[in-house]
Amino acid sequence: MKQSVTWKIAGEAGFGIMSAGVMFARAFTRAGYHIFAINDYPSLIRGGHNVVTLRIATSAFTSMTQEISLLVGLNAETIEKHKEEVQEGTVVVYDPKDKEWTDIDFHTKVELVPLPLREIVSTLGADTIMRNTIALGASIALFGASFEIFSGVLRDQFIRKGQEVVDENIKIAKKGYDYIVKNYSNLTALYLDKGTYTEKLAVVNGSEALGLGAVKAGLKFAAIYPMTPINALISFLADHAKELELVYKQPEDEIAGINMAIGASLAGARSMVATSGGGFALMVEGLSLAGMIEVPIVIDLGMRVGPATGMPTYTEQGELLFAIYSGHGEFPRIVLAPADAKETFDLTILAFNLADKYQIPVFVLTDKYLNESQWCIPVSQLQSTVLIDRGKLIMGDTGKLEHEFKRYALETEDGVSVRSVPGTKNGQFYANSYEHDGLGHMTENARLRKDMVEKRLKKSNAIEKDMLPPLQFGDKDADITFVTWGSTRGVVLSAMDIMRDKGIKVETIYLPWLFPFPKDSFQTLVANKKRVIDIEMNATGQLAQLIRLSIGIEIKEKLLKYDGRPFFPEEIVELCLH
Amino acid sequence: MSTLTAASYNTGFLPTWCPGCGDFGIWKSLQGALAKLEIGPNDGLIIYGVGCHGNMYDWMNMYGFAGLHGRTLPVAQGVKLANHVLPVIIVSGDGDCLGEGGNHFLHAAKRNTDVTVMMHDNQVYGLTTGQASPTAKKGFKTKSTPEGATDEPISALALAITAGATFAARAFAGDLVGLTEIMAEAIAHKGFSIVDILQPCVTFDKVHTYQWYRQRLYKIETETGYDPTNRMKAIEKSFEWGDKIPFGIFYAEDRPTSEDREGALQTSTLVSKKLEVEHWDKLIAEFI
Numbered sequence: 025m026k027q028s029v030t031w032k033i034a035g036e037a038g039f040g041i042m043s044a045g046v047m048f049a050r051a052f053t054r055a056g057y058h059i060f061a062i063n064d065y066p067s068l069i070r071g072g073h074n075v076v077t078l079r080i081a082t083s084a085f086t087s088m089t090q091e092i093s094l095l096v097g098l099n100a101e102t103i104e105k106h107k108e109e110v111q112e113g114t115v116v117v118y119d120p121k122d123k124e125w126t127d128i129d130f131h132t133k134v135e136l137v138p139l140p141l142r143e144i145v146s147t148l149g150a151d152t153i154m155r156n157t158i159a160l161g162a163s164i165a166l167f168g169a170s171f172e173i174f175s176g177v178l179r180d181q182f183i184r185k186g187q188e189v190v191d192e193n194i195k196i197a198k199k200g201y202d203y204i205v206k207n208y209s210n211l212t213a214l215y216l217d218k219g220t221y222t223e224k225l226a227v228v229n230g231s232e233a234l235g236l237g238a239v240k241a242g243l244k245f246a247a248i249y250p251m252t253p254i255n256a257l258i259s260f261l262a263d264h265a266k267e268l269e270l271v272y273k274q275p276e277d278e279i280a281g282i283n284m285a286i287g288a289s290l291a292g293a294r295s296m297v298a299t300s301g302g303g304f305a306l307m308v309e310g311l312s313l314a315g316m317i318e319v320p321i322v323i324d325l326g327m328r329v330g331p332a333t334g335m336p337t338y339t340e341q342g343e344l345l346f347a348i349y350s351g352h353g354e355f356p357r358i359v360l361a362p363a364d365a366k367e368t369f370d371l372t373i374l375a376f377n378l379a380d381k382y383q384i385p386v387f388v389l390t391d392k393y394l395n396e397s398q399w400c401i402p403v404s405q406l407q408s409t410v411l412i413d414r415g416k417l418i419m420g421d422t423g424k425l426e427h428e429f430k431r432y433a434l435e436t437e438d439g440v441s442v443r444s445v446p447g448t449k450n451g452q453f454y455a456n457s458y459e460h461d462g463l464g465h466m467t468e469n470a471r472l473r474k475d476m477v478e479k480r481l482k483k484s485n486a487i488e489k490d491m492l493p494p495l496q497f498g499d500k501d502a503d504i505t506f507v508t509w510g511s512t513r514g515v516v517l518s519a520m521d522i523m524r525d526k527g528i529k530v531e532t533i534y535l536p537w538l539f540p541f542p543k544d545s546f547q548t549l550v551a552n553k554k555r556v557i558d559i560e561m562n563a564t565g566q567l568a569q570l571i572r573l574s575i576g577i578e579i580k581e582k583l584l585k586y587d588g589r590p591f592f593p594e595e596i597v598e599l600c601l602h
Numbered sequence: 603m604s605t606l607t608a609a610s611y612n613t614g615f616l617p618t619w620c621p622g623c624g625d626f627g628i629w630k631s632l633q634g635a636l637a638k639l640e641i642g643p644n645d646g647l648i649i650y651g652v653g654c655h656g657n658m659y660d661w662m663n664m665y666g667f668a669g670l671h672g673r674t675l676p677v678a679q680g681v682k683l684a685n686h687v688l689p690v691i692i693v694s695g696d697g698d699c700l701g702e703g704g705n706h707f708l709h710a711a712k713r714n715t716d717v718t719v720m721m722h723d724n725q726v727y728g729l730t731t732g733q734a735s736p737t738a739k740k741g742f743k744t745k746s747t748p749e750g751a752t753d754e755p756i757s758a759l760a761l762a763i764t765a766g767a768t769f770a771a772r773a774f775a776g777d778l779v780g781l782t783e784i785m786a787e788a789i790a791h792k793g794f795s796i797v798d799i800l801q802p803c804v805t806f807d808k809v810h811t812y813q814w815y816r817q818r819l820y821k822i823e824t825e826t827g828y829d830p831t832n833r834m835k836a837i838e839k840s841f842e843w844g845d846k847i848p849f850g851i852f853y854a855e856d857r858p859t860s861e862d863r864e865g866a867l868q869t870s871t872l873v874s875k876k877l878e879v880e881h882w883d884k885l886i887a888e889f890i
Contacts, residue, residue, distance in 0.1 A: 446685070
């Protein structure tokens with residue numbers, strides 16, 4: 025029995041492969057398995073080659089591997105494109121009507137399973153798009169799972185379209201399942217052992233995890249211009265706006281987006297924007313405004329391959345330094361970067377509290393791999409009570425404010441002054457993009473300018489007490505110390521497992537909080553290490569640059585990848601031990 | 603009975619505009635309109651663009667937002683969606699509104715956001731010492747168009763009406779009584795309203811003087827049979843410029859606003875809602 029299998033399904037864009045992947049993943053999480061799914065697709069709606077890779081395991085894991093247990097091709101192109109990736113024993117499912125494959129087409133011994141997809145749909149009089157449903161049914165059987173785990177998912181997916189649609193889908197999926205049971209009952213190599221999870225698991229992509237965190241934290245307003253890879257966040261917010269009593273607004277551009285969010289935040293609503301690098305480039309002017317008028321705002325910067333339009337549907341960690349140094353003038357900010365969906369949920373909640381507490385912009389730095397992959401999270405980890413801390417905010421007629429309210433009072437320990445919102449009695453002030461005095465009136469006075477700069481920057485020191493320190497995983501007396509950030513963590517941890525199995529002592533230092541840089545805690549962790557390797561998905565080692573700038577330590581050895589595809593753990597192991 | 607007068611909105615600051623600037627009339631008229639509508643200094647928000655007009659906040663006693671050049675309208679929409687009962691007024695210029703902020707202007711009108719734009723229209727960028735603005739008429743000589751402007755001028759009113767504004771009017775900075783009245787009507791209008799305020803720049807424009815405007819302006823409602831609900835006619839009138847220049851209410855229409863159309867705003871303002879999610883388990887169940 026297998027403890028882990030990897031399923032790869034591919035075909036032409038527009039054939040429902042992405043949603044098929046989510047349904048398939050959900051079938052297995054409901055049966056107690058851990059899942060993780062990534063997608064690979066070009067920036068096209070029709071005609072491109074779409075791939076979903078799903079790993080299913082009996083217990084928790086942190087990344088994909090290079091293994092392919094089952095390759096399902098909905099067209100001949102799929103097998104052609106991926107036949108080099110198969111290993112000995114990979115089961116290859118294809119429609120013989122697309123092409124008749126034989127053993128000699130592959131570099132190793134595979135199990136060929138011709139599945140007459142077109143013939144089945146035509147016998148049933150169904151649409152050719154239903155081929156993927158047959159393939160899913162067949163895949164369930166090849167993994168030795170019961171058909172019922174899948175039919176339940178189909179029911180929930182299609183019940184809104186009526187019982188007839190549900191029945192139709194179940195009937196078609198069953199054809200695929202039965203075909204395998206009837207013709208390949210002796211092919212048991214991929215049968216999965218029992219899933220070990222007893223509690224419920226949620227399947228979410230990173231954008232949805234971010235949306236869940238945001239609404240849990242009291243998000244009331246979001247202005248987000250469509251852009252890969254954050255579009256699932258738009259769908260989540262737009263679909264739930266009414267029931268969650270929030271407003272999602274599609275702005276005319278990202279400049280409008282951030283200024284709308286600043287306006288809503290100024291008025292007292294917890295607000296956010298989300299975008300990718302190109303959109304964030306347009307927001308930079310507004311970021312500086314938020315810094316100047318001390319308005320809280322949360323920014324999800326979902327990185328993808330740049331510069332410019334780059335490769336829009338591929339992943340990269342190329343905007344760490346951009347997030348940290350963007351904006352004209354000097355003002356404080358916080359940059360957080362989660363590694364997986366669960367941490368995205370947690371750090372997004374934290375981001376809203378920090379933004380309110382310090383009245384500053386807070387970044388949740390994500391990437392295409394994190395935003396668009398499907399992750400599973402035990403439901404109990406999404407249930408904790410969240411403390412919403414709005415900081416020094418006064419709304420409504422509390423009687424606490426006196427005439428001549430100094431919104432930007434200099435007399436503070438931490439640089440954070442009491443904030444009112446328009447409409448509050450006696451709370452009147454000017455939110456002023458120009459340098460200003462305590463009331464918000466414009467000033468060019470040298471002394472006052474200096475005091476105001478210092479007031480704002482004082483927040484950076486105050487923030488230190490809230491900093492999340494870097495996390496250490498693995499052997500403290502390691503021969504190899506990996507340093508990494510963001511979604512690369514999962515792959516590095518998997519690589520570490522492989523290396524520890526080989527008897528190598530290895531550890532990972534991971535930074536969820538990147539700016540202001542956690543100097544002391546990082547320095548302590550990284551001191552006196554034998555071999556330190558910086559791993560990131562960019563070409564210039566941006567974390568290594570930040571470390572050098574912050575504490576003067578240069579990490580000379582770097583593993584950098586910038587071809588748009590996430591690392592595989594095997595790749596990291598190979599590159600370290602070459 | 604309200605005790606508000608124009609003087610209620612004065613601060614200790616004195617205007618820094620050039621003596622004779624049209625901005626004085628706009629400032630005083632806005633104070634008068636706010637007093638007339640009984641919107642006190644704590645009751646609303648004025649959002650200012652960047653340009654000579656934008657310096658008004660320092661001598662305007664009211665919640666103020668002096669933001670970035672061209673970005674008044676996105677800020678205004680964010681504020682309005684967060685707190686749709688708060689009166690929001692935009693003090694902007696022709697450069698701010700139609701140059702740097704042109705796209706925002708189109709979309710705010712399209713959405714029919716319930717805000718009012720007081721657009722200072724003087725054909726020049728005064729604060730940067732006199733370059734042509736998007737409304738500069740053909741042949742108008744400025745620092746950036748020494749041979750005279752050659753592009754077609756933008757008609758703010760035609761643009762606003764075409765994009766979906768539900769109230770479009772023109773007024774003159776030299777006519778305080780008329781301007782105050784139109785400003786009050788525009789603020790009271792529910793939906794996107796714009797007042798195109800013709801304003802002489804006494805320093806950088808020696809052509810379009812108070813005298814020049816007074817010789818040409820006529821009240822649009824004096825034209826026989828003028829109907830401000832006729833959209834096509836209003837657009838046509840927006841392009842009338844020369845020996846005769848119309849002012850008054852060009853167009854007015856009742857249509858649901860951007861805020862009216864938001865499901866979440868049907869019961870209360872966003873800022874008054876509680877932040878905890880009521881049916882969290884139901885939400886999570888969608889992902890299981």
